[in-house]
Amino acid sequence: MLRIAIQKSGRLSEESLKLIKECGISFINSSLKLKTESTNFPLEILYLRDDDIPGYVADGVADIGIVGENVLVEEGMQQLAVEPLGFSKCRLSLAVPKSDDYSDISDLQGKNIATSYPNLLQSFLDERGVQAHIHTISGSVEIAPSIGLADAICDIVSSGSTLISNGLKEVERVFKSQAVLISNQSLSDEKRAILDKLLFRIHAVQRAQRAKYILLNAPNDKVDTIIKLLPGIKSPTVLPLAEEGWSSLHSVVNEDDFWDIIEKLRDAGAEGILVVPIEKMIK
Ligand SMILES: Nc1ncnc2c1ncn2[C@@H]1O[C@H](COP(=O)(O)OP(=O)(O)OP(=O)(O)O)[C@@H](O)[C@H]1O
Ligand SMILES: O=P(O)(O)OC[C@H]1O[C@H](OP(=O)(O)OP(=O)(O)O)[C@H](O)[C@@H]1O
Ligand SMILES: [Mg+2]
Incomplete structure (x- = not known):
């Protein structure tokens, strides 16, 4: 059994649970129970405050966890990182009252700065040779x-x-x-094997999130031109339509190239373009 620590409630919770569910891992979710076991995968879920997660994983109380990189680096635990998950994207920024005249970082010399991330802030200021008074508070910083x-x-x-x-x-x-x-650095072979299984599923979910399945119809004499427009795919599926002289093409496109490609395909003679989400994608 592998133990995963996720945030009980906050900006990471929903997406963390969604990822676990998309990996086909079922469990009974009650907001009162702080520990649940999956009914179909050797995984136990612990619901914790996010700041406690890196420490618990480092100590082996939990085997793996999901946390913001900001908290991980603030706590000096970068060595636990396994891989980024692509959600809860945000930035840690310095802000001043909107009426202030601010030109550059030297304007903060000798000033009082409130934050919940004193270490990240201190190294940022040190790198720029700015001395300021850091006032650490745990919330409602703004x-x-x-x-x-x-x-x-x-x-x-x-x-x-x-x-x-x-x-x-x-x-x-x-x-x-x-x-x-994140993961504990000395997992047993059994736990490592469960983590590898979980990672295999996470990768299939992540790949599918970035990809769209595209179906379109085209006159046969346009098929070669259209195939050249479909990026990264060696060989799209080409099927004859019931209507003489027409084909249906099926392929996978990356979300990032999506709109660009759609326009080019239409200009090249594609019709009836359908774009469908993909649930899982195994290489
Ligand atoms: N507005 C936001 N948009 C996207 N991600 C965010 C946002 N705010 C915070 N995050 C990310 O989610 C993490 C958790 O944020 P949240 O505000 O829920 O933390 P918290 O209040 O410290 O929670 P806890 O009660 O668990 O200690 C942050 O460390 C950051 O990585
Ligand atoms: O730029 P925005 O989209 O407005 O998001 C930023 C806010 O989100 C987070 O707080 P959250 O709402 O999670 O509440 P918290 O302070 O109680 O953690 C963070 O601490 C900021 O206050
Ligand atoms: Mg917190």
């Missing part, structure tokens, strides 16, 4: 300038709406983060 607690803040930003609502503007990006899978 309130600090308006109550006279600090001149600036360093906190998580995603859409930027919390900053705007609190009369602040983002002035420096300190760290880019996303959710990361």
Whole structure:
């Protein structure tokens, strides 16, 4: 049995649970139970505060975990990282009151900065030769300038709406983060084998998230031109349509190239283009 620690409630919880479910791992989810066992995979889930997850994984209380890279690096536990998971993307940024004249980082020399990430902030300031007073608080950081607690803040930003609502503007990006899978460094062979199985499933889910299945119809004389437009795929499926002189082409395209390709395909004579999500993709 492998033990995974995930955040009980917060910005990582929903996506962490979704990933586990998309891997075909079932469990009974109750908001009151802080430990559950999967009914069809050797996995036990522990629901914890995110800040505690790296420590528990390092100590072997949990075998693996999902946590923000910002927390992992803040706690000096980068060595536990297995791989990024592509969700809970955000940045750690410095912000000042919107009416401040800010030109560069030297403006923060000697200032008070409130943050929940003192280590990440300290190394950012050190690298730039700026000395400031770091005031560590555990939450509601954006309130600090308006109550006279600090001149600036360093906190998580995603859409930027919390900053705007609190009369602040983002002035420096300190760290880019996303959710990361972490693991204890001395797993037994049995646990390592379960982790490999889980990683195999995670990769299939991740590959599918980036890919779309595309189906289109084209006159036979356009098929060769259209095949050349489909990137990265050696050989798309070509099937004859019931209508004489027409074919149906099936292929997989990357989400990032999607709109670009769709336009080119249409210009090349493709019709009835269907784009369908893919649930799992095994190489
Ligand atoms: N607005 C956001 N958008 C995307 N990701 C975010 C956002 N805010 C935080 N995160 C990421 O999610 C992680 C957890 O954020 P959250 O705000 O839920 O933490 P918390 O309040 O410390 O939770 P806990 O109660 O577990 O200690 C952060 O460390 C960061 O990596
Ligand atoms: O740029 P935005 O999209 O506004 O997101 C940023 C906010 O999100 C996080 O807080 P959260 O809402 O998770 O609450 P918390 O402070 O209680 O953790 C973070 O601490 C910021 O305050
Ligand atoms: Mg926390």
